[in-house]
Amino acid sequence: MCVDIDIKIVVKIQEGLIELYGVDPLVVQFPQKTRKEFDGDLTVVVFPFTKISKKSPEQTAEDLGKYLVDNIPQITNFNVVKGFLNLSIAPEYWLNELNTIAQNKTFGQADPSGKTYMVEYASPNTNKPLHLGHLRNIFLGFSVAEILKANGHEVFKTQIINDRGIHICKSMLAWQKFGNEETPQSSGLKGDHLVGKYYVEFDKAYKKEINQLIEKGLTKEEAEKEAPIFKQAQEMLLKWENGDKEIVDLWKKMNAWVYEGFDVTYQTMGVDFDEIYYESDTYILGKDVVEKGLTEGHFYKKEDGSIWCDLSAEKMDDKLLLRADGTSVYMTQDIGTAIERYKNHPNLNGIIYTVGNEQNHHFKVLFAILKKLGYQWADECHHLSYGMIELPDGKMKSREGTVVDADDLMAEIVNDAKLMTQERGHLDGLSNTEKDELYAQIGLGGLKYYLLKVDAKKGMVFNPEESIDLNGNTAPFIQYAHARIQSLLRKANELNYSTSYTDAELNEEEITLVKLLKDFPTIIKEAGENISPATLSNYIYELVKTFNHFYQNVPILREEDKNKLAMRLVLSQSVANVIASGMKLLGIGVPNKM
Secondary structure, X not given: OOHHHHHHHHHHHHHHHHHHHOOOOOOOOOOEEXXXXXXXXXXXXXXXXXXXXXXXXXXXXXXXXXXXXXXXXOEEEEEEEOOEEEEEEOHHHHHHHHHHHHHXXXXXXXXXXXXXXXXXXXXXXXXXXXXXXXXXXXXXXXXXXXXXXXXXXXXXXXXXEEOOOHHHXXXXXXXXXXXXXXXXXXXXXXXXXXHHHHHHHHHHHHHHHHHHHHHOOOOHHHHHHXXXXXXXXXXXXXXXXXXXXXXXXXXXXXXXHHHHHHHHHHHHHOOOOOEEEEHHHHOOOHHHHHHHHHHOOOOEEOOOOOEEEOOHHHOOOOEEEEOOXXXXXXXXXXXXXXXXXXXXXXXXXXXXXXXXXXXXXXXXXXXXXXXXXXXXXXXXXXXXXXXXXEEOOEOOOOOOOOOOEHHHHHHHHXXXXXXXXXXXXXXXXXXXXXXXXXXXXXXXXXXXXXXXXXXXXXXXXXXXXXXXXXXXXOHHHHHHHHHHHHHHHHHHHHOOOOOOOOOOOOOXXXXXXXHHHHOHHHHHHHXXXXXXXXXXXXXXXXXXXXXXXXXXXXXXXXXXXXXXHHHHHHHHHHHHHHHHHHHHHOOOOOOOOO
């Protein structure tokens, strides 16, 4: 909260304990915000001082309270609740804090930290379009990157595209068999949608062949291995690995379709990347690292020639790093890619991986192995683990075509926002372009906020209708508050009301708002340290609720005292600035009219 008053209180407590009891406590904790049910602004826990005072907690608090009132001009009163000393701060102090906030054009932004982080998110496969699950991943990763920037860190946004493997060959083979040379241009489909269509077609044909083989007497497991179309996909993968020109050319062509489709989706989402890695480039990177790690004694080789990492000290099972035939596994690739990224960015302090919680163990192992190899930055690597999203009627499955497509979902929600906004009828004076921008801000803002306000670790059920509700903990509720403040400020400007004031005593409603505004830099810091956009989301919601209460109960434009009117306009503007800054860190725009 108020670092300056906090420091004064800590210093004076140290001095007071020496003066009152003749003992220097050496360490004094910063005061806490006073709980809402008690009078006061800041609370000092006095239990640790009773050993020094040789008195009860209540008497110790009384002694310290009187000392602080006498020695800190900003403290006007105190009360004692058991061992808790609640301090009241003068209204003039909060007015000065409001002035400081209003004049700070970069309020909430930390000074450069000298640290550099990489945030990985998206990381899609090139055999299907992005879906609802990707949306949570991408919005989380993008917001975390922006929050880390606000904490003064240099940040590189990256993704690794899974562009190789049997799943890619399934789409390619199905297109060869059933596609009749169909292209995005000839079909009118986005490239990623077209390729995803053939991934589903493969699955249909595969299941049909499995059933035919089962009817001939094979078990289900045998049929899955013997189905001709599956064997053909495996053959295609071998040809790709051996550099077969026809297969590689087809792979490049279909992947290019997908990348064009992804770019359109990312643009709609309003997200970007600084670097892109491709699995086809990185999947063998770790092999040399593993071989070197073996010679240096970090790993061991089994009799069959496979190479493993002993993780018994970390209380985990040993991990395979190279198969007996010398081929790599996913862990090998991830080790190599992490080290490659570090080479590309020598000042890198850590990498944040935005990946679903089914990979929790994988990342524990990855970070442990990197640490064994001597990379100290592994301690600052973090798996941003998030829970899965389900629909009201259950889980999604890509190969069966039952996923919620990201493009379709975003278009649907923007259209719902359009219908809702038109129904309310507050669109006078807006051009068609401005209206379309507003619908997108409301719809996509609602979607992003809905996915970010929940603690990432928790799974969630997605309800599109709730995301654009104008009431409750939603982006439209917050966006409407920002638009309302802008309307208020426009009216004040039209009436030539001044925003200059010489003095104005703040009431309780105003002090509560200033306190919340003062929390903004601390909230950004907490959101960065905890890698949690939800921390920021829920702070903004609390700020908006508090402002709405103020707006409904305190006159602004109707205030006759010019000093109070001007102060309330400045307070409202400061709230709008924090709303806009906070929502920007979530990747969400706020309209000036709504």
